[in-house]
Amino acid sequence: MLSPRQPTLRLLRTVPRLRHTSRRWASTEPPPAGGHSNVIGTSSLLKSTRDVALRTQGLKWVDLVDSDPSRDMVGRETRKMNMYQAVRDALSIALTKDDTAVIFGEDVAFGGVFRCTMGLAEEFGRERVFNTPLTEQGIAGFGIGYAAMGHTAIAEIQFADYIFPAFDQIVNEAAKYRFRSSGNFNAGKLTIRCPSMAVGHGGHYHSQSPEGYFMGAAGLKIVIPRSPIQAKGLLLSSIRESNPVIFMEPKILYRSAVEQVPIDDYEIPLGKAEVLRRGSDLTVVSWGTPIYSCESALDLLAKPPPSISQHVPESLRSAKVELIDLRTIMPWDVETVVESVQRTGRLVVVHEAGRIGGVGAEIGAEIQKKCFLKLNAPVKLVTGWDTPVPMQYEKFYMPDNIRIMDAIVETLTY
Amino acid sequence: MATLARLRTAVPRRVSLAPLARTIQTAADTTQLHQDASHSEPFTVKLHEDSFRGYRTDTPSLDVEVTKENLLKWYKQMSVIRRMEQAADALYKQKLIRGFCHLAIGQEAISVGIDSATTFDDNIISSYRTHPFVVLRGGTVKSLIGELLGRVCGVSKGKGGSMHVFTEAFQGGHGIVGAQVPLGAGLAFAQKYAGKKNATFAMYGDGASNQGQVFESFNMARLWNLPCIFVCENNKYGMGTSAERSSSNTEYYTRGDLIPGIQVNGMDIIAVHQASKFAKEWVNSDKGPLLVEFVTYRYGGHSMSDPGTTYRTREEIQRVRSTQDPIRGLQRYITEWGLATEDDLKTMDKAAKTEVDAAVEEAKASPFPSENELWTDIYSAGTEPASMRGRDREEVHLY
Numbered sequence: 045m046l047s048p049r050q051p052t053l054r055l056l057r058t059v060p061r062l063r064h065t066s067r068r069w070a071s072t073e074p075p076p077a078g079g080h081s082n083v084i085g086t087s088s089l090l091k092s093t094r095d096v097a098l099r100t101q102g103l104k105w106v107d108l109v110d111s112d113p114s115r116d117m118v119g120r121e122t123r124k125m126n127m128y129q130a131v132r133d134a135l136s137i138a139l140t141k142d143d144t145a146v147i148f149g150e151d152v153a154f155g156g157v158f159r160c161t162m163g164l165a166e167e168f169g170r171e172r173v174f175n176t177p178l179t180e181q182g183i184a185g186f187g188i189g190y191a192a193m194g195h196t197a198i199a200e201i202q203f204a205d206y207i208f209p210a211f212d213q214i215v216n217e218a219a220k221y222r223f224r225s226s227g228n229f230n231a232g233k234l235t236i237r238c239p240s241m242a243v244g245h246g247g248h249y250h251s252q253s254p255e256g257y258f259m260g261a262a263g264l265k266i267v268i269p270r271s272p273i274q275a276k277g278l279l280l281s282s283i284r285e286s287n288p289v290i291f292m293e294p295k296i297l298y299r300s301a302v303e304q305v306p307i308d309d310y311e312i313p314l315g316k317a318e319v320l321r322r323g324s325d326l327t328v329v330s331w332g333t334p335i336y337s338c339e340s341a342l343d344l345l346a347k348p349p350p351s352i353s354q355h356v357p358e359s360l361r362s363a364k365v366e367l368i369d370l371r372t373i374m375p376w377d378v379e380t381v382v383e384s385v386q387r388t389g390r391l392v393v394v395h396e397a398g399r400i401g402g403v404g405a406e407i408g409a410e411i412q413k414k415c416f417l418k419l420n421a422p423v424k425l426v427t428g429w430d431t432p433v434p435m436q437y438e439k440f441y442m443p444d445n446i447r448i449m450d451a452i453v454e455t456l457t458y
Numbered sequence: 459m460a461t462l463a464r465l466r467t468a469v470p471r472r473v474s475l476a477p478l479a480r481t482i483q484t485a486a487d488t489t490q491l492h493q494d495a496s497h498s499e500p501f502t503v504k505l506h507e508d509s510f511r512g513y514r515t516d517t518p519s520l521d522v523e524v525t526k527e528n529l530l531k532w533y534k535q536m537s538v539i540r541r542m543e544q545a546a547d548a549l550y551k552q553k554l555i556r557g558f559c560h561l562a563i564g565q566e567a568i569s570v571g572i573d574s575a576t577t578f579d580d581n582i583i584s585s586y587r588t589h590p591f592v593v594l595r596g597g598t599v600k601s602l603i604g605e606l607l608g609r610v611c612g613v614s615k616g617k618g619g620s621m622h623v624f625t626e627a628f629q630g631g632h633g634i635v636g637a638q639v640p641l642g643a644g645l646a647f648a649q650k651y652a653g654k655k656n657a658t659f660a661m662y663g664d665g666a667s668n669q670g671q672v673f674e675s676f677n678m679a680r681l682w683n684l685p686c687i688f689v690c691e692n693n694k695y696g697m698g699t700s701a702e703r704s705s706s707n708t709e710y711y712t713r714g715d716l717i718p719g720i721q722v723n724g725m726d727i728i729a730v731h732q733a734s735k736f737a738k739e740w741v742n743s744d745k746g747p748l749l750v751e752f753v754t755y756r757y758g759g760h761s762m763s764d765p766g767t768t769y770r771t772r773e774e775i776q777r778v779r780s781t782q783d784p785i786r787g788l789q790r791y792i793t794e795w796g797l798a799t800e801d802d803l804k805t806m807d808k809a810a811k812t813e814v815d816a817a818v819e820e821a822k823a824s825p826f827p828s829e830n831e832l833w834t835d836i837y838s839a840g841t842e843p844a845s846m847r848g849r850d851r852e853e854v855h856l857y
Contacts, residue, residue, distance in 0.1 A: 144651070144652075146651065171651070174682075176678065177674070177677055177678065177681065179674040179677065179678065181640065181670065181671045181674060182640045182643070182671055182674030182675055182677075182678055184640070185637065185639070185640025185641050185643070185644065185671060185674075185675070186640050186641075186643050186644040186647065186675075186678060187644060188640075188641050188644060189583075189640065189641035189642060189643060189644020189645040189646075189647070189648070190644035190645070190647055190648050190651075191644070192629065192641065192644070192645065192648075193644075193645055193648035193649070193652075194648075195648050195651065195652075197644070212634060212637060213637060213640070213671075216633075216634050216637060217632070217634070217637055217641065222835045222836070222837075222838070223617060223835045223836050224614060224617060224618040224622035225614050225618060225622065225624040225630060226613075226614035226615040226617050226618065226624075226831075226835055227834075227835045228613075228614065228624040228625070228626070228630075229624055229629060229630060230838070232838050262836045262846070263836050263837065265837075285838075285841065286837075286838030286841055287837050287838050287841055314841075315841075315843065374843070375837075375842070375843025375844065376843075378844050378845075379844065
């Protein structure tokens with residue numbers, strides 16, 4: 045039973061907390077209603093200083109400041125940005141450097157629902173950054189036509205969950221355009237951005253991760269960044285990529301992932317995974333939001349809190365686990381993952397989408413083919429359940445750190 | 459089903475309103491000479507007064523300036539196209555063409571008429587009944603037949619087949635019903651963005667006009683005032699379903715809401731030419747999009763697997779063939795106006811047959827594409843994934 049005094053108490057308690065948060069986030073944005081995930085906010089994967097940020101693996105400056113490559117970092121500046129600001133920064137660079145680039149989608153001229161296009165319409169003109177009707181299939185087709193003329197089309201589908209009306213256009217038109225015209229025409233200059241993955245309370249139509257549906261459509265590339273630095277570099281690569289790209293931005297990271305992001309124009313190559321932690325006993329492959337749950341799972345494995353320590357055998361706590369961010373889902377970096385699994389003999393794949401027909405199934409099949417004799421345990425998939433994303437039970441749906449740790453334990457003790 | 463069948467007989471087919479309201483007439487030979495036809499100078503002819511109907515706009519002028527040269531050129535183009543389609547029909551029946559094949563026999567006036575009013579800087583994007591555009595817009599009969607046969611000499615190196623033909627001035631055949639229409643809006647936007655005075659003709663059929671994305675495209679084009687001409691080729695049947703049974707509104711030129719439209723006699727090449735010219739001038743004077751409905755008729759089935767006689771009578775087809783054929787119509791203009799004799803035209807017919815026959819033989823001699831083509835042009839060269847799986851487990855191509 046609730047005490048009648050409780051509401052008053054709760055109200056009193058919120059006052060200092062509000063004050064505290066407004067100070068902390070004064071430089072960026074107020075926190076989202078659901079609060080930030082502690083796991084992401086405190087992640088060691090996020091680069092919080094200029095020096096670390098500038099040394100991001102694979103980062104390639106587009107404009108060289110010095111002919112001597114060893115001095116290329118001199119004078120490079122970074123700025124503290126969250127992921128939507130990094131996306132906006134990338135879009136701004138794309139519009140500045142490419143006169144044919146246009147951005148369109150639902151509400152993008154007002155900044156978009158996640159503020160990724162804030163102020164771009166004012167800066168670059170409403171003929172280059174414009175709102176479309178609520179017309180996903182039309183947006184995709186319109187973008188393909190625009191790209192077929194050799195212009196750069198940057199389309200936004202407001203949520204990845206809304207991409208399904210455009211599925212026909214993307215799979216049948218964009219992906220196959222080059223092949224069926226034997227190179228006469230293509231939609232290579234099309235990039236479709238869409239916020240994806242779960243925030244914890246999105247429910248059926250605001251939390252899905254549809255990357256797997258597009259994986260088999262030969263001709264597309266699929267990219268999912270994990271942080272602001274990655275988002276900017278990968279998005280610029282995607283926009284300049286000569287194939288149509290679906291760029292899925294994990295929406296919970298828009299505000300909760302904050303890094304020092306280089307302000308210059310740079311790219312991060314597509315089709316290359318990044319090894320975030322070196323290890324020799326097991327490989328964990330993931331992308332987007334679950335990367336942070338994986339990181340947290342590795343910490344739990346090393347130092348389990350007393351409440352769960354009985355489930356983590358002592359002998360496994362010093363296990364060296366390799367963590368790989370796949371980054372590009374199609375074409376995925378088979379080489380890096382195979383090389384890793386050859387060394388570790390064990391693989392756990394983590395993604396938010398359901399297991400059946402998911403990306404993990406494809407990775408598992410390929411790895412069992414390429415590393416069959418080196419595997420010490422079956423490839424383990426930690427995924428969302430094969431149900432619609434449930435509104436009330438979304439936290440149970442997502443592969444969290446406990447489930448990932450459990451899978452690691454199971455795979456290490458197989 | 460039995461109930462449905464009974465219901466259908468109970469509902470009378472839409473009664474023709476012809477005696478009450480004026481309808482478009484689709485004869486191919488009703489244009490009248492206005493002045494003496496000249497052999498060297500342009501001269502004016504007058505279209506039948508029911509060649510056009512307008513929606514939210516005036517109709518194009520009925521007085522059309524033509525030249526002998528143009529009329530003869532159109533005749534040659536149309537007869538080559540018909541010969542070519544007939545050759546495709548024969549090759550398909552010999553099982554040399556596989557897959558799908560949609561022929562435009564009966565609808566030749568539309569492709570030739572649109573092409574006559576455009577340049578190669580204008581965009582034309584259409585569905586899968588598009589063989590004529592290849593020969594009209596930079597390709598050859600050989601490259602078209604080669605594509606149907608799946609040979610290397612084809613416009614898409616044999617990889618696209620009948621439904622996917624492209625040239626540098628033709629944005630392609632698209633196999634998904636209605637999918638090319640939003641692409642057309644995008645093409646038109648690119649022209650507008652680049653400040654070019656060109657037009658995009660986004661073509662679709664009466665069947666595709668009920669697709670949701672067609673209406674999405676109309677809305678965007680009107681909203682952003684795109685230089686896009688939406689062309690509905692109404693051949694009266696969407697696959698095996700007549701327009702009346704599929705569309706609540708069969709006046710396709712009125713379906714653009716705020717977008718004005720014209721309905722055109724699509725069997726008279728001169729009317730098609732005039733309407734296409736009108737449409738191009740319309741979008742080039744920044745009036746935004748326009749709907750153009752060409753009322754036409756296909757003599758054959760929807761595709762090669764459709765005999766085309768189960769949902770309409772042989773008499774209906776025969777009647778159109780004998781009274782409204784676009785080639786016979788133009789032939790009559792040319793001979794009646796004294797521009798050429800029947801023998802001259804017969805010579806042209808023979809030349810067309812020879813040209814097509816030779817092209818067929820050349821195309822047949824062309825090899826099939828090499829196996830490498832299976833992996834080519836999926837991704838832009840140099841950006842491919844590490845490998846692509848081929849036709850069986852062992853066939854894996856490493857880039």
